Amino acid sequence: MLEEHKNVGGHLDVKSSAYKTKLGVRMFLVYLVIYFGFVVINSVKPSLMGIHIGGVNLAIVYGMGLIVLALMMAMIYTHLCSKEEAKHGESDKGGSA
Amino acid sequence: MNYEPSYLAIGIFLTFVAFVIWLSFYLARRTRSAAGYYAAGGRIHWSVNGIAFAGDYLSAASFLGICGMIATVGYDGFLYSIGYLAGWIVALFVVAEPMKRMGKYTFTDALDSKFQSKGIQLMAALSTLIVSMFYLIPQMVGAGALVKPLLGIPRDWGVIIVGSTVIIIVATAGMVSTTYVQFLKGGLLIVFSTVLVIALFTRGIDNTPDPGGGKKFHELKTLEAELGDDGTLVIPDTTYVVPPDWDKTPYWEKGFIKLFEDCTDCALPLVWRVEKNSPTKFTLTETLFVTVMEEGTVFYNGAAKEKHKFFQVGHLSEIRQDGKVVTETEPLGPVSFLKTIRDSTAVLWGKEIIKDGTDKVSVYYQKPTSGEQVMRPGLKFKVGGAPIETVNFISLMLALFFGTAALPHILIRYYTVKSPASARKSTIVAIAAIGFFYILTMYLGLGAMVNGVVDITDNNMSAPLLARSFGSFLFSVITAIAFATVLGTVSGLIIASTGAIAHDILDKLMGLRLSERAQVISGKVSAVLVGCIAIILGIVFKGMNVSFLVGWAFAVAASANLPSIIMLLFWKKTTKRGIAASIGVGIVSAVGLILFSPSMYVRYGKLASDAPFALDNPGIISIPLSFITLVVVSLLTQKNAASVKQNNRAEA
Numbered sequence: 001m002l003e004e005h006k007n008v009g010g011h012l013d014v015k016s017s018a019y020k021t022k023l024g025v026r027m028f029l030v031y032l033v034i035y036f037g038f039v040v041i042n043s044v045k046p047s048l049m050g051i052h053i054g055g056v057n058l059a060i061v062y063g064m065g066l067i068v069l070a071l072m073m074a075m076i077y078t079h080l081c082s083k084e085e086a087k088h089g090e091s092d093k094g095g096s097a
Numbered sequence: 098m099n100y101e102p103s104y105l106a107i108g109i110f111l112t113f114v115a116f117v118i119w120l121s122f123y124l125a126r127r128t129r130s131a132a133g134y135y136a137a138g139g140r141i142h143w144s145v146n147g148i149a150f151a152g153d154y155l156s157a158a159s160f161l162g163i164c165g166m167i168a169t170v171g172y173d174g175f176l177y178s179i180g181y182l183a184g185w186i187v188a189l190f191v192v193a194e195p196m197k198r199m200g201k202y203t204f205t206d207a208l209d210s211k212f213q214s215k216g217i218q219l220m221a222a223l224s225t226l227i228v229s230m231f232y233l234i235p236q237m238v239g240a241g242a243l244v245k246p247l248l249g250i251p252r253d254w255g256v257i258i259v260g261s262t263v264i265i266i267v268a269t270a271g272m273v274s275t276t277y278v279q280f281l282k283g284g285l286l287i288v289f290s291t292v293l294v295i296a297l298f299t300r301g302i303d304n305t306p307d308p309g310g311g312k313k314f315h316e317l318k319t320l321e322a323e324l325g326d327d328g329t330l331v332i333p334d335t336t337y338v339v340p341p342d343w344d345k346t347p348y349w350e351k352g353f354i355k356l357f358e359d360c361t362d363c364a365l366p367l368v369w370r371v372e373k374n375s376p377t378k379f380t381l382t383e384t385l386f387v388t389v390m391e392e393g394t395v396f397y398n399g400a401a402k403e404k405h406k407f408f409q410v411g412h413l414s415e416i417r418q419d420g421k422v423v424t425e426t427e428p429l430g431p432v433s434f435l436k437t438i439r440d441s442t443a444v445l446w447g448k449e450i451i452k453d454g455t456d457k458v459s460v461y462y463q464k465p466t467s468g469e470q471v472m473r474p475g476l477k478f479k480v481g482g483a484p485i486e487t488v489n490f491i492s493l494m495l496a497l498f499f500g501t502a503a504l505p506h507i508l509i510r511y512y513t514v515k516s517p518a519s520a521r522k523s524t525i526v527a528i529a530a531i532g533f534f535y536i537l538t539m540y541l542g543l544g545a546m547v548n549g550v551v552d553i554t555d556n557n558m559s560a561p562l563l564a565r566s567f568g569s570f571l572f573s574v575i576t577a578i579a580f581a582t583v584l585g586t587v588s589g590l591i592i593a594s595t596g597a598i599a600h601d602i603l604d605k606l607m608g609l610r611l612s613e614r615a616q617v618i619s620g621k622v623s624a625v626l627v628g629c630i631a632i633i634l635g636i637v638f639k640g641m642n643v644s645f646l647v648g649w650a651f652a653v654a655a656s657a658n659l660p661s662i663i664m665l666l667f668w669k670k671t672t673k674r675g676i677a678a679s680i681g682v683g684i685v686s687a688v689g690l691i692l693f694s695p696s697m698y699v700r701y702g703k704l705a706s707d708a709p710f711a712l713d714n715p716g717i718i719s720i721p722l723s724f725i726t727l728v729v730v731s732l733l734t735q736k737n738a739a740s741v742k743q744n745n746r747a748e749a
Binding site: 017020021024025027028031035038039042043046047049050054055056057058059060063064066067068070071073074075077078081082085 | 172175176178179182183185186187189190191194195432433435436439469472473474475480481487490491494498518521522524525528529532535536539666667
C-alpha cells in the first residue's frame with residue numbers, strides 16, 4: 001500500500017511530493033531566466049537579435065532554442081521525478097485523487 | 098476577397114467533418130454518468146491524452162493566427178509560438194502535480210478542496226466562464242475565415258456552422274468523444290503540416306510565385322510621373338488619366354493618388370502609392386484598396402467583388418543566394434530556406450485608412466522590407482522604438498508565458514489521467530508535439546509570405562491558402578483538419594464553461610441538489626447558451642488576427658487564475674478572501690484594460706490613438722495587480738480565515 005495521508009487542505013500526499021515540488025520550482029526558475037533573457041535582449045538591444053549565426057540569426061536560434069529547451073528540460077524533470085518515486089516504492093498509480 | 102469554391106475540396110471537407118461528428122456520437126454512447134461527462138472517468142491513456150492536449154492547444158489560433166501573422170509581419174508572429182510553448186513549462190513544473198493531487202473536475206474544485214467558500218466558488222466559476230469566452234472568440238473568428246475560401250460563403254455562415262456543430266457535439270456527447278477526437282485531429286494537424294513544409298522546401302522560392310486556385314501571380318506595376326510646368330501631373334503611360342484635383346484629395350495628404358483607368362468593370366478610380374524621388378519626379382506603385390460606401394456597398398480595387406480585381410499577395414522582390422541575385426532557387430532545406438529569406442527582400446504590405454467624403458477606404462500598399470528585418474522581432478511590436486511599444490512587447494511575452502497554466506480547458510485535462518506520473522508523461526508528449534508544430538509555423542508563415550498566397554484583408558487564412566498553391570487535395574485536407582481543430586477546441590471550452598455553470602454554480606453554489614440526470618441536462622442547456630453567445634462574438638470580431646485575440650485570452654487567464662493557483666500551492670498564509678479578491682481584480686483589470694485598448698477602439702470605429710490606455714496587452718499591469726491584491730487581502734484577513742476554517746471543519 002502507498003503511504004498516503006490526508007492533510008489539512010484535503011489533498012493526498014506521497015513521500016516524493018516535496019522533492020518533486022522543489023525540483024519543479026527550481027527548473028522553472030532556470031527556464032524563466034533564459035526566457036526573460038530573450039525578452040530583455042529584444043527590449044534593450046533588439047539589433048543584437050540580427051547577428052548572424054550559422055546561416056540564420058540570433059532571433060531564430062534563441063527562439064527555436066527556447067522551444068527545444070522546454071522539451072529537454074521537461075524530459076529531465078520527468079526522469080528525475082520517476083527516479084524519486086521509484087526510490088520510495090511509489091508506483092505509477094501513486095497519488096491518485 | 099472573392100473565392101471560387103472547388104467541389105473536390107468541399108467533398109473531402111464534408112466527409113472529414115462528418116466523420117468527426119460521427120465519431121463523437123459513437124463514443125458518446127459510452128458516456129452516461131456525470132463523472133463520465135466531465136472527466137472521462139479518468140481512464141484515458143497518457144499518450145492519447147498527450148496528443149489530445151496538443152489537439153486542444155493547437156487551436157485555430159496556432160495554425161491560422163500565427164502563420165497569418167508571420168506571413169504579414171515576419172518574426173513577430175513567431176513570438177506567439179515561443180510564448181505558447183514556454184507556458185507549458187509553468188504548467189508542468191509548477192502547477193501540474195499539485196493541481197492533479199487536489200482537483201476533481203474543475204479549477205473551482207481544486208480551490209474548493211482547500212477553502213469551502215461560496216465566494217471562491219462564484220469567482221472561480223466566473224473566471225472560467227470569462228476566460229473560456231475570450232478563448233472562444235478567436236476560435237469562432239478562425240472558423241469564419243476558414244470556410245470562406247473553401248465554400249465561397251460569407252464568414253458569418255462559417256461561424257454559425259461551427260457554433261451549431263459544436264453545440265450538437267457537446268450537448269449529445271461530452272468529454273470522452275472530444276478527447277479521442279482531439280487526439281485524432283491533433284495528430285493529423287501535425288502530420289499534414291509536416292507534409293506541407295516538405296512540399297514547401299521542395300518547391301524552392303520563385304520571384305513570381307503561382308498562388309494556385311486557378312489564379313495567376315499578379316505582377317505589380319510601377320508608373321513614373323513628372324510634374325509639368327503648368328502644375329499638372331504627367332504620366333507617360335496613357336492607360337491612366339490623372340484627375341485635375343489630384344493634389345487636393347485626402348489621398349494625396351497620406352501619400353496616395355487617385356488615377357482613372359481605361360477599364361469597363363471599374364466603378365471607382367484606382368489608388369496608387371506615391372513616392373517622391375525629387376521635387377518634380379514621382380514613382381507610383383500599385384495598391385490594393387477596399388472601399389466601403391455609406392450605404393454599405395463594398396468595392397474591391399474599385400470594382401464589384403465579382404469582377405475579381407483583388408489579388409493575393411506576398412513575394413520576394415529580390416532573391417539573393419550566396420551574394421548573387423537569382424529569380425528562382427533550387428529545392429531548399431530548413432536552414433537554407435531561412436537563410437535565403439534573410440538575405441533577400443520581401444514585399445510586405447502596410448495599411449492606411451482614408452476617409453473620402455462618406456466613403457471609408459482601406460488602402461494596402463507595398464512595403465519592401467529586408468529579410469534581416471523580417472527574421473527578427475520589430476515589425477509589429479516595435480521593440481527599439483517608443484518605450485510604450487517595448488512595454489507592450491514585454492506585457493505580451495509575460496501573458497503568454499503565464500497564461501497556459503491558467504487556461505480552464507487545459508487544466509481540465511489533468512483530471513482525465515489516472516496519476517501525476519501519467520499527467521507528466523502526457524505533458525511531455527504534448528510539449529514534443531506542440532513544440533515541433535510551432536517550429537513548423539515559422540516555415541508555414543514565411544512560406545505564405547513568399548508564395549503569393551496572402552489574402553491581405555484577412556491574414557488568418559495564410560496557411561490553408563499556402564496549401565491551396567499545392568493543389569485542391571492538400572488544401573481541402575488541411576482546411577478540414579483546421580476546421581476540426583476549431584470544432585475540438587470550441588467543444589473543450591464549452592465543456593469547461595458548462596462545468597462552471599452546471600457543476601459549480603447550480604449544484605454547489607446555489608445548493609440545488611441535482612440528480613445525476615438533472616446535472617447532465619443542465620450541462621447541456623448551458624452548452625447551448627454558451628454556444629449561442631460564442632456565435633455572436635465570433636461575428637462581431639471577424640477579420641482580426643486570431644492569434645492576437647488569443648493573446649488576450651491568455652492575459653485574462655493569467656491575471657484571473659494564475660496568482661490564486663500559485664499562491665494556493667506555495668504560500669501558507671493565503672486566505673479565501675485573498676483568493677476571491679485576486680480573481681475578481683484580475684478579471685476586472687484585464688478585461689477593463691482590453692476594452693480601453695487601442696485595438697478595441699478600432700473595433701468601436703474610433704481612432705486607436707484616442708484610446709485611454711496605450712497598451713494592447715494588459716498582462717504587465719493586471720497580473721501583478723492580481724498578485725498584490727491576493728497578498729494584501731490575505732494578510733488583512735489572517736484571523737478571519739483561521740476562524741472560518743475552524744467553523745467549516747466543525748460543520749464537516
